[in-house]
Amino acid sequence: MRTREVLAPLAAFAAFLSGAVAGSTLPATFGAATSSQKNEKALKYKYQDDALVYAELAKAPEKARAKRNPLASDRDAVAAGANLFDQHCAECHGEVGEGSRKGPSLLKEPVQSAAPGSLFWLLTNGVVRRGMPVWSKLPEPQRWQLVTYIKSLGGPAAPAAAPAAQISPSSGGQTKISQP
Amino acid sequence: MSRSASRVLSLLFFLAGLLISATTRAQENPYIVAYDHYLEEPGNLEIEYFSTFGTQRGGNDHHAFWMEFEYGATAWWTTEFYLDGQTTFNDSTLFTGFRWENRFRPLKREHFINPVLYVEYENISGADKILKEVEGHDVEADSADPNSVLRREHAHELEFKLLLSSTFKGWNFVENTIATKNLSNEPWEFGYALGASRPLALKASAQRCSFCRENFIAGVEMYGGLGDRYSFGLHETSHYLAPVVAWNLPSGWTLRVSPGFGLNDNSSRFLLRWGVSREITGFGSMVSQLFRGHR
Numbered sequence: 001m002r003t004r005e006v007l008a009p010l011a012a013f014a015a016f017l018s019g020a021v022a023g024s025t026l027p028a029t030f031g032a033a034t035s036s037q038k039n040e041k042a043l044k045y046k047y048q049d050d051a052l053v054y055a056e057l058a059k060a061p062e063k064a065r066a067k068r069n070p071l072a073s074d075r076d077a078v079a080a081g082a083n084l085f086d087q088h089c090a091e092c093h094g095e096v097g098e099g100s101r102k103g104p105s106l107l108k109e110p111v112q113s114a115a116p117g118s119l120f121w122l123l124t125n126g127v128v129r130r131g132m133p134v135w136s137k138l139p140e141p142q143r144w145q146l147v148t149y150i151k152s153l154g155g156p157a158a159p160a161a162a163p164a165a166q167i168s169p170s171s172g173g174q175t176k177i178s179q180p
Numbered sequence: 181m182s183r184s185a186s187r188v189l190s191l192l193f194f195l196a197g198l199l200i201s202a203t204t205r206a207q208e209n210p211y212i213v214a215y216d217h218y219l220e221e222p223g224n225l226e227i228e229y230f231s232t233f234g235t236q237r238g239g240n241d242h243h244a245f246w247m248e249f250e251y252g253a254t255a256w257w258t259t260e261f262y263l264d265g266q267t268t269f270n271d272s273t274l275f276t277g278f279r280w281e282n283r284f285r286p287l288k289r290e291h292f293i294n295p296v297l298y299v300e301y302e303n304i305s306g307a308d309k310i311l312k313e314v315e316g317h318d319v320e321a322d323s324a325d326p327n328s329v330l331r332r333e334h335a336h337e338l339e340f341k342l343l344l345s346s347t348f349k350g351w352n353f354v355e356n357t358i359a360t361k362n363l364s365n366e367p368w369e370f371g372y373a374l375g376a377s378r379p380l381a382l383k384a385s386a387q388r389c390s391f392c393r394e395n396f397i398a399g400v401e402m403y404g405g406l407g408d409r410y411s412f413g414l415h416e417t418s419h420y421l422a423p424v425v426a427w428n429l430p431s432g433w434t435l436r437v438s439p440g441f442g443l444n445d446n447s448s449r450f451l452l453r454w455g456v457s458r459e460i461t462g463f464g465s466m467v468s469q470l471f472r473g474h475r
Contacts, residue, residue: 071383076385076386079386079387080383080384080385080386081384083384083385083386083387083388084384087207087430088207091221091461091462102223102462102465124290125288125289125290126255126289126290127255128255128256128285128288128289129255129256129288130255131222131254131255132255133218133219133221133222133252133255134218134255134289134290136290136347137207137209137216137218137347137352138207139350139379139382139383139394140349140350140382141382141383141384142382142383142384142394145383145384
């Protein structure tokens with residue numbers, strides 16, 4: 001009897017797991033959109049408070065601003081950062097950091113000219129009152145990988161037209177990382 | 181409740197999660213009882229299913245389960261709705277109640293210790309066995325009676341927690357203190373939960389992978405009761421120590437497993453917990469579009 005009672009949820013869980021491990025993506029129930037549709041939407045509805053969020057960068061303490069990116073020359077940092085960006089940031093900042101109505105563009109001058117330390121500080125602390133969560137739950141090296149990727153978006157070799165996920169990991173260190 | 185109905189209830193808890201799923205990613209901590217200070221990202225909905233198998237001396241072992249819907253209302257406010265149920269072996273399966281939980285982040289920036297305020301309303305029966313927290317003089321013997329007896333007791337409780345959490349060199353440390361007031365003239369009860377965890381690797385890999393070390397977060401949590409207003413302390417309380425592991429898959433799923441061990445004679449000998457969750461990004465916008473129509 002006990003076996004039967006346990007089996008029903010376990011069977012369902014097994015089915016659940018098989019989909020999860022295989023990385024299967026279930027059909028989206030609500031408003032599924034292609035990436036081009038998403039980009040169109042992002043361009044149509046721009047985030048309203050860009051200036052207020054950019055102003056937060058200036059609030060980084062001097063000590064934080066002066067921090068050097070320990071992964072600036074790490075050849076895999078851009079590719080790893082691109083993956084992280086796609087997982088955690090693209091929802092609000094757009095697939096290539098172009099911005100959306102939920103978050104400001106990361107391609108603009110205030111971000112691209114900011115010190116890596118300032119970006120790291122902003123990632124760590126978020127802008128909670130303006131909707132950006134704190135990202136200190138990502139370990140420090142991952143936050144630096146994100147900073148490296150964000151800075152790479154503004155360089156001459158910036159993948160501005162390519163989705164973040166399309167950056168080949170093998171090209172990791174090849175994408176130019178612009179420094180302020 | 182008949183056996184087939186009990187199976188249907190268990191399956192429904194799973195299927196509800198499956199049906200609503202959409203593409204999403206997650207980076208979840210491994211805790212099942214303790215809380216850190218990270219809230220749900222604004223507009224995201226996380227659907228979670230958890231299961232607890234518990235041993236019972238002087239009664240039948242049980243399998244308790246709950247479904248959790250966690251929504252990031254803002255970057256400083258997360259709200260959650262729980263549905264609880266349990267199967268006691270050789271007895272019956274019951275829906276045991278619901279909980280509505282809210283967490284608020286009072287500070288704008290990160291600090292060495294980060295506080296979060298937690299308020300929860302619980303409307304559950306005495307047969308609730310999910311052990312989402314241990315408080316007051318909760319002991320194993322409380323659950324030994326058959327479900328037909330336990331379900332007669334109802335609890336309308338307000339639960340308050342102060343969640344403190346620190347992150348240092350990849351480690352996360354949490355300290356939760358609990359104060360619960362049963363709204364029917366019973367004394368305040370107290371409890372605690374502690375936890376520590378760390379990803380197995382701090383740097384992300386350049387390629388997406390399911391089995392990369394950074395996808396696994398391991399740790400330990402400890403929780404228990406601290407008595408009530410009239411008899412505060414460790415007397416007649418139960419305590420548990422539980423290793424925890426979370427596996428964050430690139431596909432957006434998170435799996436958690438935690439074997440828990442009772443630390444004194446008042447505690448259940450063994451609890452095996454596991455859970456699966458999935459985050460739906462942009463859920464808030466999707467819902468608002470449903471009502472507003474597409475612009």
